[in-house]
Amino acid sequence: MDGRDWGKFLLPYEQAAEELKVKLKALRSELKARDEYAPIEFITGRVKRVSSILEKARRLSVPLDRIEMGIEDIAGIRIMCQFVDDIYRVADLIRQRKDLTLVYEKDYITHYKESGYRSYHLIVEYPVQTSLGSKPVLAEIQIRTLAMNFWATIEHSLNYKYRDQLPTHVRDRLRKAAEAAFLLDTEMSSIRQEIVDAQQDFEESSVIVRRVLNEIQELYFFRRVREAAQFQLRFNELWEQDDVWGLKELSLEIQAALDRAGKGGTS
Ligand SMILES: Nc1nc2c(ncn2[C@@H]2O[C@H](COP(=O)(O)OP(=O)(O)OP(=O)(O)O)[C@@H](O)[C@H]2O)c(=O)[nH]1
Ligand SMILES: Nc1ncnc2c1ncn2[C@@H]1O[C@H](COP(=O)(O)OP(=O)(O)OP(=O)(O)O)[C@@H](O)[C@H]1O
Known part of the structure; x- marks a missing residue:
């Protein structure tokens, strides 16, 4: 390892992933309580493992002292929807929020990836309130349908099993x-x-x-x-x-x- 205290480094990312998950779940409950159609089916979140951060940094040639800006998905949120239209509605609701800033978006639905991967990604900056003050961290919000998620989950596990060497x-x-x-x-x-x-x-x-x-x-x-x-x-x-x-x-x-x-x- 590089001598970095990874536990401390990952703290704001863990906080960001937790808070975003709670806030987006609250959005879902609020829409339901208003008797409006809730475009969100369920939400997951995770913080990238250190080994995966290091592997990605090496693959993307990101120097270890630039990881915070160079790797955008250390904190990751995933939102599952029933219908494709819901994805764009959720993206809109997120864009309007005042507690985060949109950095950029990737529409892998219209422009699906070579692998067949489809999802809508928002890269956001989320200010985490720490005892040392406000710390902005990058987070990736993936929005997809249940069918897209089904495909991506299986494809991910196949790639993992065959170490990216799929025939x-x-x-x-x-x-x-x-x-x-x-x-x-x-x-x-x-x-x-x-x-x-x-x-x-x-x-x-x-x-x-x-x-x-x-x-x-x-x-x-x-x-x-x-x-x-x-x-x-x-x-x-x-x-x-x-x-x-x-x-x-x-x-x-x-x-x-x-x-x-x-x-x-x-x-
Ligand atoms: N299952 C699956 N997930 C994908 C695929 N492409 C992208 N993703 C997901 O989307 C995330 C961001 O992918 P990209 O927008 O290509 O971003 P990137 O960070 O430049 O590159 P990678 O993370 O190396 O793919 C990945 O970390 C995966 O979670 C794919 O082909 N299959
Ligand atoms: N934004 C996200 N929200 C929730 N879960 C995610 C997100 N991105 C990835 N995951 C899941 O986290 C687990 C660990 O994946 P990992 O962090 O290694 O990343 P990956 O995004 O698939 O790959 P990469 O290293 O190319 O970014 C996988 O099950 C993956 O599906």
């Missing part, structure tokens, strides 16, 4: 598996969109149904009983046929009848 045919199959995982993400997103659209249609049709019924009540109020009863019959038919467009047209007709009634016209 070409295995690399090819891993690339194909990454495509399949992304296809799964795309398919799940489109199923979700269909559900959201169906919910919107349902909400729209409940609004129009309530409007027509209120308008018919108003006609009764103006004692336009015959007219109101005719509109009621047409409403029943359209409602049974689930004809939202027809209900909208009917609403316009009733509004015209209400206008006439308000001006004292005859039915």
